[in-house]
Amino acid sequence: MTLQLEKATTEQLRDWxxxxxxxxxxYKASGLNLDLTRGKPSAExxxxxxxxxxxxxxxxxxxxxxxxRNYGGLDGIPECKRLFAEVLDxxxxxxxxxxNSSLTLMYMAAQFSLHQGFGELADSWSSEGGTVKFxxxxxxxxxxxxxxxxxxxxxxxxDLNDNGPDMDAVEQLIKNDSSIKGIxxxxxxxxxxxxxxxxxxxxxxxxxxxxxxxNFRVFWDNAYAVHSLNEDxxxxxxxxxxxxxxxxxxxxxxxxxxxxxxxxGAGVSFAGMSKANLKAFTHHLGMSQIGPDKxxxxxxxxxxxxxxxxxxxxxxxxAVLKPRFDIVLKHLREGLGDTGMASWTxxxxxxxxxFDTLPGLAKDVVKLAAEAGVKLTPAGATFPYGKDPxxxxxxxxxxxxxxxxxxxxxxxxxxCVKLASVRQRIG
Amino acid sequence: MTLQLEKATTEQLRDWxxxxxxxxxxYKASGLNLDLTRGKPSAExxxxxxxxxxxxxxxxxxxxxxxxRNYGGLDGIPECKRLFAEVLDxxxxxxxxxxNSSLTLMYMAAQFSLHQGFGELADSWSSEGGTVKFxxxxxxxxxxxxxxxxxxxxxxxxDLNDNGPDMDAVEQLIKNDSSIKGIxxxxxxxxxxxxxxxxxxxxxxxxxxxxxxxNFRVFWDNAYAVHSLNEDxxxxxxxxxxxxxxxxxxxxxxxxxxxxxxxxGAGVSFAGMSKANLKAFTHHLGMSQIGPDKxxxxxxxxxxxxxxxxxxxxxxxxAVLKPRFDIVLKHLREGLGDTGMASWTxxxxxxxxxFDTLPGLAKDVVKLAAEAGVKLTPAGATFPYGKDPxxxxxxxxxxxxxxxxxxxxxxxxxxCVKLASVRQRIG
Numbered sequence: 068m069t070l071q072l073e074k075a076t077t078e079q080l081r082d083w084x085x086x087x088x089x090x091x092x093x094y095k096a097s098g099l100n101l102d103l104t105r106g107k108p109s110a111e112x113x114x115x116x117x118x119x120x121x122x123x124x125x126x127x128x129x130x131x132x133x134x135x136r137n138y139g140g141l142d143g144i145p146e147c148k149r150l151f152a153e154v155l156d157x158x159x160x161x162x163x164x165x166x167n168s169s170l171t172l173m174y175m176a177a178q179f180s181l182h183q184g185f186g187e188l189a190d191s192w193s194s195e196g197g198t199v200k201f202x203x204x205x206x207x208x209x210x211x212x213x214x215x216x217x218x219x220x221x222x223x224x225x226d227l228n229d230n231g232p233d234m235d236a237v238e239q240l241i242k243n244d245s246s247i248k249g250i251x252x253x254x255x256x257x258x259x260x261x262x263x264x265x266x267x268x269x270x271x272x273x274x275x276x277x278x279x280x281x282n283f284r285v286f287w288d289n290a291y292a293v294h295s296l297n298e299d300x301x302x303x304x305x306x307x308x309x310x311x312x313x314x315x316x317x318x319x320x321x322x323x324x325x326x327x328x329x330x331x332g333a334g335v336s337f338a339g340m341s342k343a344n345l346k347a348f349t350h351h352l353g354m355s356q357i358g359p360d361k362x363x364x365x366x367x368x369x370x371x372x373x374x375x376x377x378x379x380x381x382x383x384x385x386a387v388l389k390p391r392f393d394i395v396l397k398h399l400r401e402g403l404g405d406t407g408m409a410s411w412t413x414x415x416x417x418x419x420x421x422f423d424t425l426p427g428l429a430k431d432v433v434k435l436a437a438e439a440g441v442k443l444t445p446a447g448a449t450f451p452y453g454k455d456p457x458x459x460x461x462x463x464x465x466x467x468x469x470x471x472x473x474x475x476x477x478x479x480x481x482x483c484v485k486l487a488s489v490r491q492r493i494g
Numbered sequence: 495m496t497l498q499l500e501k502a503t504t505e506q507l508r509d510w511x512x513x514x515x516x517x518x519x520x521y522k523a524s525g526l527n528l529d530l531t532r533g534k535p536s537a538e539x540x541x542x543x544x545x546x547x548x549x550x551x552x553x554x555x556x557x558x559x560x561x562x563r564n565y566g567g568l569d570g571i572p573e574c575k576r577l578f579a580e581v582l583d584x585x586x587x588x589x590x591x592x593x594n595s596s597l598t599l600m601y602m603a604a605q606f607s608l609h610q611g612f613g614e615l616a617d618s619w620s621s622e623g624g625t626v627k628f629x630x631x632x633x634x635x636x637x638x639x640x641x642x643x644x645x646x647x648x649x650x651x652x653d654l655n656d657n658g659p660d661m662d663a664v665e666q667l668i669k670n671d672s673s674i675k676g677i678x679x680x681x682x683x684x685x686x687x688x689x690x691x692x693x694x695x696x697x698x699x700x701x702x703x704x705x706x707x708x709n710f711r712v713f714w715d716n717a718y719a720v721h722s723l724n725e726d727x728x729x730x731x732x733x734x735x736x737x738x739x740x741x742x743x744x745x746x747x748x749x750x751x752x753x754x755x756x757x758x759g760a761g762v763s764f765a766g767m768s769k770a771n772l773k774a775f776t777h778h779l780g781m782s783q784i785g786p787d788k789x790x791x792x793x794x795x796x797x798x799x800x801x802x803x804x805x806x807x808x809x810x811x812x813a814v815l816k817p818r819f820d821i822v823l824k825h826l827r828e829g830l831g832d833t834g835m836a837s838w839t840x841x842x843x844x845x846x847x848x849f850d851t852l853p854g855l856a857k858d859v860v861k862l863a864a865e866a867g868v869k870l871t872p873a874g875a876t877f878p879y880g881k882d883p884x885x886x887x888x889x890x891x892x893x894x895x896x897x898x899x900x901x902x903x904x905x906x907x908x909x910c911v912k913l914a915s916v917r918q919r920i921g
Contacts, residue, residue: 107564107565108564110561110563110564113561113563113564116563117552120550120551120552120554120789121548121550121551122549122550123547123548124548125544125548127545129546134537134540135759135760136537136540136543136757136758136759136760137534137535137537137540137757137758137759138534138753138758138759140759141758166593166594166787167593167783167786167787168782168783168784170782170783170784171782171783174781174782174783175782178605182609182645182646183644186919213781214781214782217610217778217781217782218609219609283853326565326784329566330562330564330789331565331566331784332562332564332565332566332784332785332786332787332788332789333561333562333563333787333788333789333790337679348836352645354601354640354641355595355597355598355601355602355644356594356595356597356598356601357597357753357759358759359594359759360593360594360759360760360790361760361785362547362757362759362760363758363760363787363790391610
């Protein structure tokens with residue numbers, strides 16, 4: 068029997084509260100220890116790349132015949148640039164390969180932009196004095212927000228709609244406030260909603276460079292560029308192609324990594340940007356290092372080979388991930404569908420399901436679940452400064468637990484949502 | 495016949511100028527293409543570590559039984575911390591393992607200190623307003639200077655004496671100017687002089703924390719900690735032990751890497767600092783990354799094993815490097831000894847010989863050599879802003895060329911020094 072919150076009488080609500088409380092207490096007594104917090108690959112996924120550790124053998128031969136063991140090569144080896152240029156949909160000469168963390172590339176890009184500027188293109192953000200602001204489509208990725216918080220950049224939220232950020236709001240804010248110097252975007256399978264930006268939104272983002280100041284940059288974190296759960300998942304338009312059309316190539320920084328393709332801790336990161344941006348960026352980067360690990364770049368080229376190799380590799384990831392998402396969604400549909408208690412996204416890629424309780428209940432649900440042994444990402448984590456104004460968003464991350472663990476955890480989760488919702492309704 | 499500049503008559507000088515010019519022209523005509531600029535390991539040295547590429551096999555087992563393939567572990571794996579704590583002469587719980595570049599750790603340390611501060615220990619340098627200054631013992635390492643230049647930190651030079659920096663000057667400057675927030679040190683086999691700081695100097699540096707402000711930090715780049723050319727090379731006292739004695743543990747950051755132990759481009763870096771500093775540093779570092787490449791850390795532990803393993807490995811490096819230094823010094827002694835034209839260091843470790851022409855001649859010598867096909871590090875590179883006030887210091891880096899190439903290059907170099915000196919004397 069579906070529990071429809073809006074139509075229930077007070078008596079029905081009280082009955083439900085009683086039975087849900089019993090259900091909840093039973094879970095609590097069963098001593099669960101489950102975790103739906105971690106946006107990282109499972110051991111099974113990591114094992115898909117295990118041949119990478121022996122893949123070089125004695126053969127370090129490479130396209131440029133350079134000694135990859137030695138210093139040098141700030142922008143990466145050519146074959147690796149070509150491989151990941153395709154992932155970012157930019158040209159190889161617009162590509163830079165970094166170390167094992169795209170977050171580091173983003174952090175450095177923000178820090179150089181803030182303090183050191185853009186070479187011949189534009190002055191640093193801090194040179195203008197006063198507050199520097201970034202737009203943050205919400206819900207979003209806490210690590211993006213913490214980069215800004217750490218650098219003293221203020222975050223201004225805009226809504227993330229089903230087709231991407233609310234572009235009317237984005238354009239209006241940029242037009243009215245020249246202290247807005249950037250926007251965070253996870254354009255395909257957004258963290259946590261799974262949103263894929265529509266072609267129209269991508270094109271409007273490419274045009275921001277026409278209305279923003281010359282030192283405005285789109286931070287395009289294409290972390291899940293090739294991470295679809297099924298073959299017919301929506302494609303993403305090429306941001307750089309749109310920029311070329313509009314003459315705004317200098318207004319965007321694109322990022323990605325193999326953290327969720329090969330090894331989360333020992334992959335390679337990459338960035339895409341105009342040649343003018345690349346020149347300024349590598350100059351700054353060269354002050355902080357002699358060059359990235361080129362041996363690990365070669366390992367990645369040998370393992371993944373080309374775009375087809377990446378696609379085939381990602382199909383194996385999807386085969387591991389898809390059943391996990393299916394269980395999450397089955398519980399949500401069967402337990403909460405038509406109850407009027409919640410809404411959620413049904414992503415076709417990425418690592419998360421974004422879940423919304425009724426306003427004001429996210430913290431309660433996370434607390435109830437924790438007390439019953441199911442760990443969830445803290446409520447508010449998907450908003451800047453950890454503050455979800457509606458207190459309703461919860462990020463569900465099903466990649467790490469086993470199918471059985473997800474099954475048990477989601478049963479608890481659904482009960483917690485129902486219990487919190489009914490209790491709120493009773494008042 | 496030794497050409498003694500001071501004692502030569504004008505006629506002798508003219509004769510020498512004529513014959514040296516002929517010698518120089520002969521070199522110039524022979525179409526040499528030699529390079530003494532690069533402070534990096536040779537292919538022969540890199541090959542000493544080639545087993546590292548296959549050393550893991552299928553076995554990623556490690557002390558903590560963590561999955562090294564995944565995210566996490568900002569400070570490195572325990573066995574790697576223990577291994578390199580010995581190199582820095584600190585405790586394992588005072589050690590952090592980074593990515594492939596200690597320059598990055600130093601850059602980040604300077605950038606966090608400048609903008610974000612030291613957690614509960616002290617406020618950031620920039621919070622005090624005004625200029626931030628660093629002491630730079632000279633001649634020194636251009637990459638240190640460029641970190642400061644990039645971050646807008648002013649460099650104040652002090653002399654590097656035979657036993658380390660001129661500590662009277664260092665102490666006086668720090669006492670009189672609270673805007674001095676750091677000092678660059680390469681304490682064993684300094685770049686470029688090969689100086690090993692004496693025990694007394696190490697102890698005085700450990701005491702700087704008593705006279706400097708709470709946010710002053712010694713940047714102790716122990717890049718050549720284990721890089722001696724012979725077994726009886728001078729040892730370095732433990733800075734952290736001295737700090738413990740004086741209660742100044744928070745005033746020092748120690749750095750090192752395997753760039754010149756294993757692979758220059760694919761090694762691991764490490765830092766040593768008090769637990770309080772480490773807490774603040776890892777907090778800041780965690781804003782820019784999820785963690786370093788732990789798989790590469792395990793490779794290094796498997797290859798080098800322990801302090802004895804490192805020592806044995808470095809003996810193999812010394813066997814490759816020592817003959818190169820010997821040729822350089824042979825040419826200098828035989829060609830320029832007792833001529834009154836030059837002085838140079840005779841390092842017992844590291845990567846460089848530091849050479850001083852008569853005042854005003856370094857640029858001329860570098861230019862003459864370049865025109866004869868022998869590339870040298872630009873004169874001035876060992877001083878902040880590329881300006882050697884005496885225009886006399888030249889860094890000779892013999893690690894990369896073959897023995898024969900060094901032999902030929904040094905013959906040219908000696909001729910260039912003689913020619914420039916004689917011409918200057920003639921006026």
